[in-house]
Amino acid sequence: MAHSLPSLAFLGAGSMGGAILHGVVASGVPVDGGIIATNRTAEKAAALEGLANVTAVALETSPEGNTDAAASARIILVGVKPAMVPDLLREIAPVLRDDAIVVSLAAGVTLATFAEGLGNKARVIRSMPNTPATVGKAVTGLARGAAATAEDLALVRQLFELVGAVVEVPEEKIDALSTISGSGPAYVFLLIEELTKAAIGKGFDEADARLMAEQTFIGATALLEASDVDPAELRRRVTSPKGTTERAVAVLQGAHLDEVFARATDAALERAKELSRGE
Numbered sequence: 001m002a003h004s005l006p007s008l009a010f011l012g013a014g015s016m017g018g019a020i021l022h023g024v025v026a027s028g029v030p031v032d033g034g035i036i037a038t039n040r041t042a043e044k045a046a047a048l049e050g051l052a053n054v055t056a057v058a059l060e061t062s063p064e065g066n067t068d069a070a071a072s073a074r075i076i077l078v079g080v081k082p083a084m085v086p087d088l089l090r091e092i093a094p095v096l097r098d099d100a101i102v103v104s105l106a107a108g109v110t111l112a113t114f115a116e117g118l119g120n121k122a123r124v125i126r127s128m129p130n131t132p133a134t135v136g137k138a139v140t141g142l143a144r145g146a147a148a149t150a151e152d153l154a155l156v157r158q159l160f161e162l163v164g165a166v167v168e169v170p171e172e173k174i175d176a177l178s179t180i181s182g183s184g185p186a187y188v189f190l191l192i193e194e195l196t197k198a199a200i201g202k203g204f205d206e207a208d209a210r211l212m213a214e215q216t217f218i219g220a221t222a223l224l225e226a227s228d229v230d231p232a233e234l235r236r237r238v239t240s241p242k243g244t245t246e247r248a249v250a251v252l253q254g255a256h257l258d259e260v261f262a263r264a265t266d267a268a269l270e271r272a273k274e275l276s277r278g279e
Helices: 015-027 042-048 065-072 082-095 111-118 131-135 150-161 171-182 184-201 206-226 231-238 244-254 257-276
Strands: 008-011 035-039 054-058 075-078 101-104 123-128 138-144 164-168
Touching: 008 015, 008 065, 015 035, 015 131, 015 150, 035 042, 035 065, 042 054, 054 065, 065 082, 075 082, 075 150, 082 111, 101 111, 101 150, 111 123, 123 150, 123 171, 131 138, 138 150, 138 171, 150 164, 171 184, 171 257, 184 206, 206 231
Parallel strands: 008 035, 008 075, 035 054, 075 101, 101 123, 138 164
Antiparallel strands: 123 138
């Protein structure tokens, strides 16, 4: 756990930036110099007012909000929509501190784009968090730009560890990581949907079906988290020889789930490559 963090600026405290921001505040870790968060509207800024040590700025009333925030902070998190990133980088480039670390939250925007907007000397780290960040259970991939130091990366790692687990990867692995942890929550929710439908098909009403399916997943992951063995061993413990579970697992394995997940993640990776080419 971080002892303290340096001053932070969230440029665009939308869903992901907001999740990280709330995680930092909830952790109670002191932020030396405080936190500035910018949003386009007064309405969005108002939602952040009252958070300890946070100054919320509405760009509609303070057009210089992003440059003021960027000039003052040691770590600047760029959370605007990907299409807006190049303009924002040009806007903040002249005011960045010499020791500033710029962290990208923008999906699909490369370190090369950041270097174009900020210059090659800017210390940039690209991040790929997932939505469980909102409940402090994220997996975040971090890729370090050429000018960022190991110390810079360690500092940013401490920040993201306040909302979950961190995996450090070279940038060329970020898209692959996004197909596992980035998209992964959707795969889990889909499995829960389908298991719920199966329960309804067995004659349970929707409320009971949902309770059974959802709480089974929540319980299984809690068991995994509390346990020191891998999922395969936990599966074997539920699967008694010649029992009912063994039959069900055989059907699932017979459906080639391994190939299905490989194909699904490959498809997501192909789409990530298309998006990075602007398709």
